[in-house]
């Protein structure tokens with residue numbers, strides 16, 4: 001049968017027996033978005049000529065970076081053996097920073113397509129996502145992708161997959177999202193293997209919120225999966241956690257453009273709009289019910305996402321502070337994982353301390369602030385959250401090195417992670433060496449096949465969150481993959497290193513590091529600043545110190561800068577111009593004590609190139 005013959009319009013509010021809710025889970029770059037796009041095409045939801053590459057990734061940054069951040073749900077019609085079905089595909093992000101978004105999407109599905117690149121095999125996030133899917137009791141359909149690649153080894157990796165989840169290697173589907181080979185078979189298999197949703201159509205309505213997105217024109221758009229009962233337009237709904245009630249202005253499905261419907265019944269996935277402007281009023285994990293006939297019990301929710309990495313964000317131009325505040329408020333409407341509070345820095349002025357899920361989340365947030373709100377920002381060196389117990393037993397949580405207590409400290413605890421690394425076995429030595437230098441403790445090791453090994457380490461988050469992944473990649477010629485999750489905390493020998501300019505502490509440059517690494521940080525930072533700060537009219541010592549102990553020192557020699565030296569004629573207007581220009585330049589200087597530091601020096605000293613490289617991966 002030609003694919004055209006299988007198109008049919010989106011069915012209206014639906015008998016649960018014909019619904020299949022699924023998501024695609026994969027390691028980053030294994031081709032999830034490409035396959036999703038191909039499915040949209042094969043089911044006729046998006047016509048070929050309207051196809052923008054990666055339809056589901058709506059944000060520009062996502063498209064540019066080729067990564068998926070926010071989950072979206074799309075409904076697709078499909079016919080099998082003469083019967084019509086409605087497939088709801090829920091897109092999930094693949095990057096380790098966004099695991100919490102994956103688990104939300106999984107809870108809305110009955111099945112998952114486990115997609116593996118046929119030239120790469122199983123990777124760390126394949127495993128992490130598979131375990132999440134198994135915890136949610138989803139039916140798993142193993143699929144090898146990119147079989148069009150000359151380097152593909154479908155037989156070998158089908159065996160690896162079958163070993164991992166059980167079953168026959170011959171049952172592993174082989175597809176190419178790029179050419180479309182096997183995609184229709186996959187759609188058939190989704191209909192056959194994934195169970196239809198079950199729920200009580202006559203019970204009071206219960207729908208689970210798995211995503212909430214702020215849209216400039218429509219306000220908050222909430223994505224729900226109906227478990228019991230039915231939601232209809234114009235009725236009043238209630239959010240079970242807050243008891244807030246709203247009128248349902250619109251309810252519908254994305255296919256892929258939002259299409260209003262007469263209601264959503266058992267097992268259906270769609271969106272609703274109530275006119276609220278704040279995503280926090282439509283909290284992910286909350287249960288929506290009917291105000292007139294409310295459900296007695298809410299559905300199990302999700303744990304809130306916990307920020308892992310903190311950084312100070314400051315506008316380069318202090319006058320932009322209110323713009324930054326409003327922009328953060330708007331971003332938070334759309335990103336429940338983002339947390340922030342105002343802070344001030346002697347060096348950088350007014351700004352915010354912002355909590356992120358990881359470095360990629362930080363980079364994306366910063367890029368959105370700069371691009372969508374036209375802001376120029378400085379972000380301070382990212383750090384993790386420490387717990388400090390003082391000798392008087394008081395416990396202080398430190399998310400900013402400048403808050404590090406000065407009193408007598410009994411112990412400092414740092415967050416730990418359980419990391420899983422997958423790599424060809426020839427790299428085991430190099431990986432273990434790297435993990436040891438990062439204060440890791442080996443947890444175990446398993447061979448997935450003869451030449452591929454899974455290595456588990458417990459590591460301090462602070463040691464892996466910045467450049468670990470880049471170093472790992474370079475030590476394994478790009479073959480290793482990494483996944484990690486939070487794993488408690490440990491007591492560690494940590495110190496705060498301060499940077500002093502002419503004896504004045506510059507708060508933005510303070511850092512909390514392990515004692516053994518403090519010296520290296522001091523040398524690096526003082527060296528960087530010596531390069532970046534222009535000479536002044538007096539000598540400027542730059543020092544790194546732990547408490548009152550100096551551990552590194554550089555100095556900038558004195559110079560007298562005479563801007564008029566070049567104008568020996570008597571042209572007074574030219575002289576005035578030069579003096580004006582110098583005044584302009586001064587505005588962009590920050591005074592640290594008596595030392596003038598150009599804004600750019602802060603930006604350059606604080607910019608970490610590693611993090612940018614990492615975000616691109």
Ligand SMILES: Nc1nc2c(ncn2[C@@H]2O[C@H](COP(=O)(O)OP(=O)(O)OP(=O)(O)O)[C@@H](O)[C@H]2O)c(=O)[nH]1
Nearest residue numbers: 029030031032033034066067068094146176177178
């Ligand atoms: N040859 C070949 N390349 C493919 C195929 N599917 C995807 N690719 C390429 O693989 C790369 C990654 O594909 P994406 O679809 O962006 O991967 P993804 O898993 O969605 O990535 P994230 O959204 O970041 O998790 C892109 O360069 C695609 O063009 C395929 O079937 N064959």
